[in-house]
Amino acid sequence: MIVDNWRDPVDAVVVGMGPGGEEVAGRLADAGLDVVGVDQRLLGGECPYYGCIPSKAMVRAADLLAEAWRVPGMAGTCMVEPSWAPVARHVREATADWSDKAAVDRFTARGGRFLRGRGRITGPGEVTVEDESGREIVIRPRRAIVLGTGSEPAVPPIPGLAGTPFWTNREAVAAEEVPRSLAVLGGGAVGLELAQVFARFGADVTVVEAAPRLLPAEEPEAGELLLRVLTEAGLTVHLGSLAAAVGHDGSAFTVDTDRGDRVTAERLLVATGRRVDVEGTGLAALGLGDASGLHAVPADDRMRVLPPLGSRPGVWAIGDAVGRGAFTHVAMAQADVAVRGILGEGGPPWSDRATPRVTFTEPEVGAVGLTEHQAVEQGLQVRTGTADLRSGARGRLHGPGGDGFVKVVADTAAGTLVGATAAGPAGAGGEMVSALTLAVHARVPVSDLARVTWAFPTFHRTIAEAVKMVL
Numbered sequence: 001m002i003v004d005n006w007r008d009p010v011d012a013v014v015v016g017m018g019p020g021g022e023e024v025a026g027r028l029a030d031a032g033l034d035v036v037g038v039d040q041r042l043l044g045g046e047c048p049y050y051g052c053i054p055s056k057a058m059v060r061a062a063d064l065l066a067e068a069w070r071v072p073g074m075a076g077t078c079m080v081e082p083s084w085a086p087v088a089r090h091v092r093e094a095t096a097d098w099s100d101k102a103a104v105d106r107f108t109a110r111g112g113r114f115l116r117g118r119g120r121i122t123g124p125g126e127v128t129v130e131d132e133s134g135r136e137i138v139i140r141p142r143r144a145i146v147l148g149t150g151s152e153p154a155v156p157p158i159p160g161l162a163g164t165p166f167w168t169n170r171e172a173v174a175a176e177e178v179p180r181s182l183a184v185l186g187g188g189a190v191g192l193e194l195a196q197v198f199a200r201f202g203a204d205v206t207v208v209e210a211a212p213r214l215l216p217a218e219e220p221e222a223g224e225l226l227l228r229v230l231t232e233a234g235l236t237v238h239l240g241s242l243a244a245a246v247g248h249d250g251s252a253f254t255v256d257t258d259r260g261d262r263v264t265a266e267r268l269l270v271a272t273g274r275r276v277d278v279e280g281t282g283l284a285a286l287g288l289g290d291a292s293g294l295h296a297v298p299a300d301d302r303m304r305v306l307p308p309l310g311s312r313p314g315v316w317a318i319g320d321a322v323g324r325g326a327f328t329h330v331a332m333a334q335a336d337v338a339v340r341g342i343l344g345e346g347g348p349p350w351s352d353r354a355t356p357r358v359t360f361t362e363p364e365v366g367a368v369g370l371t372e373h374q375a376v377e378q379g380l381q382v383r384t385g386t387a388d389l390r391s392g393a394r395g396r397l398h399g400p401g402g403d404g405f406v407k408v409v410a411d412t413a414a415g416t417l418v419g420a421t422a423a424g425p426a427g428a429g430g431e432m433v434s435a436l437t438l439a440v441h442a443r444v445p446v447s448d449l450a451r452v453t454w455a456f457p458t459f460h461r462t463i464a465e466a467v468k469m470v471l
């Protein structure tokens with residue numbers, strides 16, 4: 001093993017160059033700091049290569065098909081022959097064929113230096129990177145170590161699963177063909193977005209979800225609506241079902257659930273959440289307890305793991321690794337807080353009070369802040385209002401695919417919204433929730449919201465109907 005000390009002065013080392021790490025490293029480089037960005041895989045992380053970008057390219061194609069199927073009865077006749085080839089091509093283009101050359105060039109053009117390898121903290125103020133040739137490089141930055149190590153698919157220890165050719169999101173987005181049948185473990189965002197895509201392209205899809213409803217982290221109304229729409233479209237959904245055993249005979253998977261159901265499918269997608277490799281960050285070298293027992297990197301609301309002390313650089317952590325929302329916009333917002341901290345600028349700390357999240361199924365489910373259940377659990381006096389999208393003119397006109405609702409959660413003592421959900425046709429749920437995000441973020445009094453003039457005939461006029469109920 002060759003161990004080398006990094007010779008040039010370094011101000012900051014960013015370990016993990018996903019959307020969060022890339023933002024921190026790029027902005028610090030822009031500010032004139034000597035920055036080394038380290039990633040063991042691709043500069044850009046999960047989102048551009050295996051997550052948001054390829055999955056949304058696939059969702060867009062599937063939505064186009066669904067709209068075309070709605071032409072009969074509303075706009076004439078339409079012959080649609082789904083083909084996966086252009087989708088696979090679009091995904092390859094959108095991911096630059098899983099090459100980060102352009103991203104590395106962009107980063108180095110900003111003055112950063114990129115090191116491909118696995119980094120870990122090996123002592124106070126010290127990061128050791130094992131590069132692809134096995135060489136260990138020790139870097140002692142003067143100002144900051146930033147952990148942006150993200151998350152990876154969590155694969156449950158289901159008997160028989162290990163060693164089978166199952167898919168996670170990483171294989172699913174690289175699919176060159178649509179499987180005849182697909183079993184999906186997990187009815188969260190990853191599972192449902194991809195389940196609907198493959199079903200729309202002709203796969204016979206079965207979803208196995210452990211919780212009693214789909215999208216269990218969101219309002220129950222969202223899960224109920226998705227269940228109805230997906231089962232009407234021919235998907236099979238097993239709720240409250242844990243996969244107890246998996247088998248693979250060389251051509252097909254079997255999944256046996258704890259409720260005695262057996263699902264057989266050509267492909268199996270495991271979409272049961274994400275895991276953070278806390279131990280792999282080397283946190284224990286900072287004396288931060290037994291890192292192997294932690295599910296996320298502990299950071300305060302300034303994204304600090306350890307503040308700078310004397311000549312010792314501070315340690316910051318951002319993104320999926322800190323376990324406070326696994327979304328690209330969360331990683332970017334936390335990156336902004338960390339950058340301001342490292343550069344000694346002021347500004348607000350991180351808050352998830354008005355963090356939006358969108359599941360790009362159809363109905364598309366946008367949500368912000370607290371669900372009703374979470375608000376009650378926090379001891380708030382809660383009033384909710386729910387209005388069907390079809391109670392408005394636009395929803396009624398829309399025809400097939402127009403299912404949706406707006407639900408608002410008000411804190412009656414404060415007189416403001418603390419959470420909201422907007423579900424609607426592809427594109428609409430996420431866009432409708434933008435207005436609600438602003439309302440939660442800016443703590444707009446419900447009495448003011450009730451006086452807003454919303455354009456006619458839009459889906460978002462349904463917000464007015466829901467808000468009336470919490471006045």
Ligand SMILES: Cc1cc2nc3c(=O)[nH]c(=O)nc-3n(C[C@H](O)[C@H](O)[C@H](O)COP(=O)(O)OP(=O)(O)OC[C@H]3O[C@@H](n4cnc5c(N)ncnc54)[C@H](O)[C@@H]3O)c2cc1C
Nearest residue numbers: 016018019020040045046051119150151319320326327328
């Ligand atoms: C299928 C799918 C769809 C998604 N869709 C959306 C969406 O539509 N909208 C949205 O907001 N979010 C979406 N997400 C979530 C989003 O991708 C993540 O929240 C986001 O990528 C997190 O960014 P990050 O910077 O924290 O880390 P990541 O993107 O996870 O990147 C971490 C990087 O760190 C590297 N790394 C880890 N450990 C080390 C180490 N020890 N040394 C060196 N490098 C290391 C990894 O190789 C990786 O490149 C989706 C996720 C998936 C799986």
Ligand SMILES: NC(=O)c1ccc[n+]([C@@H]2O[C@H](COP(=O)([O-])OP(=O)(O)OC[C@H]3O[C@@H](n4cnc5c(N)ncnc54)[C@H](O)[C@@H]3O)[C@@H](O)[C@H]2O)c1
Nearest residue numbers: 186187188189190191208209210243271272273326358359
């Ligand atoms: N549109 C988006 O913004 C988007 C899209 C995809 C993913 N993401 C992010 O990535 C994260 C991970 O997504 P995900 O869908 O993998 O995780 P998730 O945690 O959202 O959902 C996983 C689901 O799997 C279920 N589950 C767990 N173990 C199971 C088992 N053994 N058998 C059956 N079901 C089981 C859980 O009950 C849960 O509903 C999300 O929380 C989200 O933050 C975001």
